Amino acid sequence: MTRHRLSRSAAYALAAAVALLPATPAAAGGDDTLPAVQPRSETAPLYDDEAGGNADADDPAIWRNPANPDRSLVVATAKEGGLRVYDLDARLVQSVPAPPGPGPDDAPGRFNNVDLVHGMKLTTGRADLAVTTDRGNDRLRVYRVDPADPARPLTDVTDPAAAPVFSADQAEINEERTAYGLATWTDKxxxxxxxxxxxxxxxxxxxxxxxxxxxxxxxxxxxxxxxxPASFRLPNGADWSPCAEPGELPQVEGMVVDPADGTLYAGQEDVGVWRLRADLTGTPRLVDKVREYGVPATYDEATDECVAGADPGYGGTRLTADVEGLTLLEEEDGDGYLLASSQGDNTFVAYDREIGDHNEYEGGFRVTATSAGPDGSEECDGAAVLNQPLGSRYPHGLLVVQDGHDAPGDGDRAATNFKFVDLGKVKDALDD
Known part of the structure; x- marks a missing residue:
C-alpha cells in the first residue's frame, strides 16, 4: 500500500494558516432563539449494557428505494450491537450483528459510522452498498442492499482478506486507535x-x-x-492544542463528501469543520471553529476532566464542541446546506453549500420534543439527510438524527436512538 503523508513542515504550515482566521468573540452557549422542529417518529431505544446487547446508537444513512420510495430504509450503527435497519416508520427490519474478535481476549466488532455507495460494479452486477467502520477490528465491513428481500435487505459482502485500516497487527488493534469516522465518495x-x-x-x-x-x-x-494539525498557533503567538487524556490527539469523526466537486468536509471534534479535497491532495482549510477553540485547559487525571482557563476569544460563535454528524442537504440547482451537529449545545448548524467557494453560515435549528410523542435530540453523534421524495411519509425528504439521551429512560440504563424528521420542516426553519 502506498502512503503519502503531510511532511512535518507542511503540517506546521497548515497549522499556521489556521491562525490567520479572524478571531471572533466566543459565546457562552447555544442560541435559544433558533427555530425548533419536531420528529415525526423514533426508533426503539438501544441500551449500551450487557442486557441490551452493548448496543449504542451512533450514525445513520438513508437508502432510497428507487422502485418504491415508500419502502426506503435507514441503516444505522449500534456499536457492538452491529447494524440496525429500519423502515420509514422507524420500525426494526433487520439486525446485523458485529463480528467477534479473532481471539477470546481481543476486542469484538464495534460499528461506528456508516455510509452508502450507489451502483458499484461487482462481478454479480451493480449494487448499492452500505459501508461501515468496524472500530473493534480496525476494518471496513461492506453489505449489499437487496431491495427484493424486505425482511433481510443487507448481505455481508466483505472480502475476508481485507486488512486492518491503520494497525500493523492485532496487538495494535487492541489499543483501539482504529477506524472511526467514515464518508464514501464516487469520483465522477x-x-x-x-x-x-x-x-x-x-x-x-x-x-x-x-x-x-x-x-x-x-x-x-x-x-x-x-x-x-494537532496544535495551532493563536493570534497572540501562543501554541494551543485541545485538552485530552495524555497521548490522545484531536480526532475526526463526522465527515461528508459533496459529490458535485469532490469536496470533503471533516469535523475535528474539538477544533472545527475542515474543507479539503476528497482525494486528500492540496491544503485543508478550516471553515469554522468551535467556541472552545484556543481556550487553555489542563487534563486532571483525578477527575478525568479538563480544567479550562480564561477564554482568549479566538473561538467561533456557532459550534459548541464536539462537532459531529456532518451531512449534506443537496438541491438540484447546486445550492443546499452543509449541516453539522453542534453536540455541546444540542443544535444543528447550517452552512451554504457554496460549491468551490466559502461556506457562509445560513442559520440553525433544534430538534425538540413533541407534545405527545418522540422527545428531541440531545448530544447528537450522527445525522443523515436525503432531499428526495420518500413516498407518502416523507414527500419532502428526510432527516435522521441520533439522540444521545433518549427519554424516558429505563431506570438507571442510559438509552439512545434515532429520530426521523420531515425534511420539509427543516427547510422551512432554515428559510425563515
Whole structure:
C-alpha cells in the first residue's frame, strides 16, 4: 500500500494558516432563539449494557428505494450491537450483528459510522452498498442492499482478506486507535468509489479505494493518508492544542463528501469543520471553529476532566464542541446546506453549500420534543439527510438524527436512538 503523508513542515504550515482566521468573540452557549422542529417518529431505544446487547446508537444513512420510495430504509450503527435497519416508520427490519474478535481476549466488532455507495460494479452486477467502520477490528465491513428481500435487505459482502485500516497487527488493534469516522465518495471522472476513514484519537484520515473481487466481494486498498494539525498557533503567538487524556490527539469523526466537486468536509471534534479535497491532495482549510477553540485547559487525571482557563476569544460563535454528524442537504440547482451537529449545545448548524467557494453560515435549528410523542435530540453523534421524495411519509425528504439521551429512560440504563424528521420542516426553519 502506498502512503503519502503531510511532511512535518507542511503540517506546521497548515497549522499556521489556521491562525490567520479572524478571531471572533466566543459565546457562552447555544442560541435559544433558533427555530425548533419536531420528529415525526423514533426508533426503539438501544441500551449500551450487557442486557441490551452493548448496543449504542451512533450514525445513520438513508437508502432510497428507487422502485418504491415508500419502502426506503435507514441503516444505522449500534456499536457492538452491529447494524440496525429500519423502515420509514422507524420500525426494526433487520439486525446485523458485529463480528467477534479473532481471539477470546481481543476486542469484538464495534460499528461506528456508516455510509452508502450507489451502483458499484461487482462481478454479480451493480449494487448499492452500505459501508461501515468496524472500530473493534480496525476494518471496513461492506453489505449489499437487496431491495427484493424486505425482511433481510443487507448481505455481508466483505472480502475476508481485507486488512486492518491503520494497525500493523492485532496487538495494535487492541489499543483501539482504529477506524472511526467514515464518508464514501464516487469520483465522477473515473467512476471509482472510495471510503474516507478517520483514526480514533489521532488526526489521520485515510483514502481507501473500494475494490471488487472475482468472487463478488468488496475489499479496499489504501491510496494515501493525511494528518490534520494537532496544535495551532493563536493570534497572540501562543501554541494551543485541545485538552485530552495524555497521548490522545484531536480526532475526526463526522465527515461528508459533496459529490458535485469532490469536496470533503471533516469535523475535528474539538477544533472545527475542515474543507479539503476528497482525494486528500492540496491544503485543508478550516471553515469554522468551535467556541472552545484556543481556550487553555489542563487534563486532571483525578477527575478525568479538563480544567479550562480564561477564554482568549479566538473561538467561533456557532459550534459548541464536539462537532459531529456532518451531512449534506443537496438541491438540484447546486445550492443546499452543509449541516453539522453542534453536540455541546444540542443544535444543528447550517452552512451554504457554496460549491468551490466559502461556506457562509445560513442559520440553525433544534430538534425538540413533541407534545405527545418522540422527545428531541440531545448530544447528537450522527445525522443523515436525503432531499428526495420518500413516498407518502416523507414527500419532502428526510432527516435522521441520533439522540444521545433518549427519554424516558429505563431506570438507571442510559438509552439512545434515532429520530426521523420531515425534511420539509427543516427547510422551512432554515428559510425563515
Amino acid at each position: 471522472a473515473t467512476g471509482r468509489s472510495y471510503a474516507l476513514v478517520s483514526r480514533r484519537e489521532r488526526t489521520r484520515i485515510a483514502l481507501l479505494e473500494l475494490t471488487a473481487t472475482a468472487s463478488g466481494r468488496v475489499g479496499y486498498r489504501e491510496v494515501r493518508t493525511l494528518d490534520l
